């Protein structure tokens with residue numbers, strides 16, 4: 690497994706593989722890799738022959754007051770994990786390589802970026818779509834793999850690929866969780882021990898939603914109220930940013946639980962914002 694920080698080297702290595710008839714897979718990440726990321730690498734390896742993992746802490750998807758500077762980094766540890774998971778190449782560019790002097794072109798996906806995380810993180814999905822579009826253009830993979838953990842991001846990328854006629858297949862891997870149900874996230878390392886304990890309540894609130902809907906509740910308002918009560922009780926250190934029940938395709942909030950529903954939430958602990966979701 691090789692590591693490169695340069696776009697020209699990345700292109701040369703991938704082109705040589707493509708000439709040999711290999712199918713190329715891409716797994717974009719921001720590093721501080723955990724089992725969730727590794728499951729995506731393994732998924733990419735099953736569905737393609739040569740897997741590129743990008744590790745790039747993308748500044749354009751962080752707001753000015755967000756946690757870019759505190760975000761965990763561990764390139765050495767990441768490389769060892771990638772190798773064990775079956776990655777073939779790590780692309781870990783610096784910020785100047787991706788956004789050179791004078792950079793001024795952005796990809797803006799409209800509509801589905803307005804609600805959920807888009808509402809509390811203005812500009813976030815513009816940064817995500819731009820960097821993913823650039824990575825797809827650099828690697829030109831046959832397949833790119835993303836996680837259901839970031840459900841809105843997955844929807845935004847699928848929309849962008851369709852709208853811009855990008856010749857890549859998108860695969861979405863399931864959410865990998867800790868034993869107590871907390872969705873794995875690089876940001877979990879930033880939680881204090883007490884916050885970490887309370888953070889498991891996010892998953893319990895999603896399971897409560899699932900139970901209520903299975904038992905016949907159709908009013909999204911009633912489900913959201915019970916979820917909020919659970920979170921206020923069991924995760925008092927966290928402030929609820931949003932709890933929404935949306936149509937899984939359009940991501941629009943609904944008053945009645947739709948046929949294909951996604952329940953999504955974000956909770957802000959003092960220094961760490963967590964998100965999670967479940968398909969109902």
Ligand code: AMP
Nearest residue numbers: 718719725835836838839863864865873
């Ligand atoms: P990030 O490094 O946070 O940008 O995440 C890189 C990719 O890993 C994204 O497609 C995420 O959705 C995915 N991912 C993050 N956490 C998990 C998880 N717990 N389970 C599955 N995929 C995940």
